[in-house]
Amino acid sequence: MIVLLDLDGTISDPYVGIRNAWRFVSERLGLAVLDEEQQRAAIGPPLEDTLLSLGLDDHAVQQGVHAYRSYYDTTGLFENTVYPGMPEVLEELGGTATLALATSKPADTAARILDRFGLVHHFAVVGGATRDGSVRRKADVVARTLAELGSPDPADVTMVGDRLHDVHGAGQHGVRCLGVRWGYGAPGELEAAGAYAVAEAPADIPRLLPSPGSA
Known part of the structure; x- marks a missing residue:
């Protein structure tokens, strides 16, 4: 997974x-x-x-x-803080899944943030936008990240994010999206965009992800 x-x-x-x-x-x-x-x-x-x-x-x-x-x-x-519970969730997920970042931030900036929080080691790929603007939309970031992961079967991939851009960007590549409630999406935004479920707290993420090997 x-x-x-x-x-x-x-x-x-x-x-x-x-x-x-x-x-x-x-x-x-x-x-x-x-x-x-x-x-x-x-x-x-x-x-x-x-x-x-x-x-x-x-x-x-x-x-x-x-x-x-x-x-x-x-x-x-x-000027940034990690959501309580997310380090533990990343640690847990890393035991059963390959983790990759897919952010619209420049990839080098994202890597610096993860490194500052001591989280970068959890990620096989830190995927993000390019500074020349050639990769900036979430769908492009997802495509680039999947390519760096070796172009896995989309059925084996799940996106986790807080905005409709995450749902739509992943969906353009046949990837399902689990929404998270604690971010910056408007009420009902994730459901309307097509997230298959929405986690109310970080601890909910592992149980809402598909079981390894399931489509």
Whole structure:
């Protein structure tokens, strides 16, 4: 069995760092500061997509990406906390499954976060976006991660994540998705997107995953 896990809103809570990074972007680009609802909605989708949704042109989007990463890559990524219970769940799952990360964050940033929390050793692959933007949507991240895992049978793979992007991105490759309630999805978002089940707490994840060898 292979389990792909999202990072933000699934393994760790990045809200403080992302909030502060968006404030930095607003100052640099002269934009109105995102309200809390907008900041929370920005956790999950690609950074470029959120900037485009603000009505920015391509040049301003690239300026925004640069400003965001200049803050987040040095400070914001450490303004982050692991959800209680997730380290134990990763330890348990690692005994029966191959774990891989599949996040819309740049892969190198995600690896630094996992390393800081002492969790990177659980993952056979740390899959994420590329900094040139060629891989940024969750479906592209999932495709790249599966390729690095040797292109396993999708029936043997489960995605775990907190947003509709996780469900849809995995589904484009025939991979089922288990949702998690403690992240940043809106009420009913995961069910509407097609998650086969939703974990209410980290400890629920192992029992809600398919048994090894089951389709």
